Amino acid sequence: MSWFRKKNPRIEVVPTDERRVKTEGQFCKCPECDAAIFKRDLEESLQVCPHCSHHFRLDARSRLAMLYDEAEYEELDDEVVSSDPLHFVDTKPYTVRLEQARLSSGLPEAVINGRGRIGGHLAHVAAMDFSFMGGSMGCAVGEKITRLIERATAERGAVITISSSGGARMQEGTLSLMQMAKISAALAVLDEAHLPFISVLTDPTTGGVTASFAMLGDIIIAEPKALIGFAGPRVIEQTIRQKLPKDFQRAEFLLEHGMVDAVVDRREMRAFLIKALNFMVNPAAQVEAQTEAQSSEPQGSLTSDPDRNGHRQSPATDLKIKAQSKAQNQST
Numbered sequence: 001m002s003w004f005r006k007k008n009p010r011i012e013v014v015p016t017d018e019r020r021v022k023t024e025g026q027f028c029k030c031p032e033c034d035a036a037i038f039k040r041d042l043e044e045s046l047q048v049c050p051h052c053s054h055h056f057r058l059d060a061r062s063r064l065a066m067l068y069d070e071a072e073y074e075e076l077d078d079e080v081v082s083s084d085p086l087h088f089v090d091t092k093p094y095t096v097r098l099e100q101a102r103l104s105s106g107l108p109e110a111v112i113n114g115r116g117r118i119g120g121h122l123a124h125v126a127a128m129d130f131s132f133m134g135g136s137m138g139c140a141v142g143e144k145i146t147r148l149i150e151r152a153t154a155e156r157g158a159v160i161t162i163s164s165s166g167g168a169r170m171q172e173g174t175l176s177l178m179q180m181a182k183i184s185a186a187l188a189v190l191d192e193a194h195l196p197f198i199s200v201l202t203d204p205t206t207g208g209v210t211a212s213f214a215m216l217g218d219i220i221i222a223e224p225k226a227l228i229g230f231a232g233p234r235v236i237e238q239t240i241r242q243k244l245p246k247d248f249q250r251a252e253f254l255l256e257h258g259m260v261d262a263v264v265d266r267r268e269m270r271a272f273l274i275k276a277l278n279f280m281v282n283p284a285a286q287v288e289a290q291t292e293a294q295s296s297e298p299q300g301s302l303t304s305d306p307d308r309n310g311h312r313q314s315p316a317t318d319l320k321i322k323a324q325s326k327a328q329n330q331s332t
């Protein structure tokens with residue numbers, strides 16, 4: 001019997017756990033054109049398909065890095081997180097859902113606030129992340145965006161929001177709906193201070209976010225083919241008993257009908273925003289305002305209300321402003 005058996009097998013046996021193709025997990029498929037894309041190429045093109053320009057979803061921190069000068073920014077208000085005011089339980093308790101969302105997304109909340117410079121202009125950017133409970137707007141999201149706007153008003157910066165949301169967070173009921181009014185009120189103060197607000201809509205922007213700040217921008221920009229609307233098409237069809245047109249609620253359709261001002265490819269977004277800020281921000285006014293802000297406490301903004309100061313303004317900024325005015329007072 002030993003005549004037929006080879007003493008040394010010519011091919012070495014690979015252990016089962018090493019039986020993996022080296023390129024596995026390095027490619028992904030474009031849902032639009034079916035092309036296989038090398039993941040590193042996709043990262044370099046800011047998660048836009050190099051073949052058909054399909055825009056994949058992008059996480060909040062990558063968005064901030066993509067917009068700011070040298071990808072440098074300061075992350076603000078990450079201590080603001082949702083509590084469970086209604087003790088809400090559906091199939092799971094809300095607290096469990098929050099914990100799971102934090103673990104899976106690696107984010108503290110569905111929005112990330114940043115402060116830095118875009119094309120040299122001071123800009124406060126709130127970027128929403130759909131991977132955190134569908135980018136839904138609860139009390140913490142509303143509070144973070146409001147703080148960002150109030151801080152921009154005090155520091156004379158521009159506000160940019162990047163929306164990606166399924167709407168208000170139902171686990172927080174009416175409290176989440178109130179955020180719509182709260183953010184809008186802060187935006188009204190920003191407007192009175194003649195500071196720019198640019199709203200960027202990404203796929204998908206729906207519900208309470210569309211119904212409030214996302215549609216209040218001085219300029220409203222959408223990413224190509226983004227779904228933007230309030231209610232879903234099926235609900236609308238059932239309500240008005242009519243067939244909706246093709247591509248209804250898509251960015252290009254909305255541009256044609258005057259609901260958005262521009263549809264901009266993600267790879268050109270930073271250049272577009274710099275151009276818009278160059279046009280909207282008067283550098284002379286900015287310098288004047290900065291010296292003014294240093295000599296006195298911010299006036300006319302919601303943060304100047306002493307009752308609300310403690311929890312409305314981040315303590316760090318509050319201290320900084322106070323320290324600045326103190327130094328100014330001593331020197332004069």
Ligand SMILES: [Zn+2]
Nearest residue numbers: 030033049052
């Ligand atoms: Zn593609």
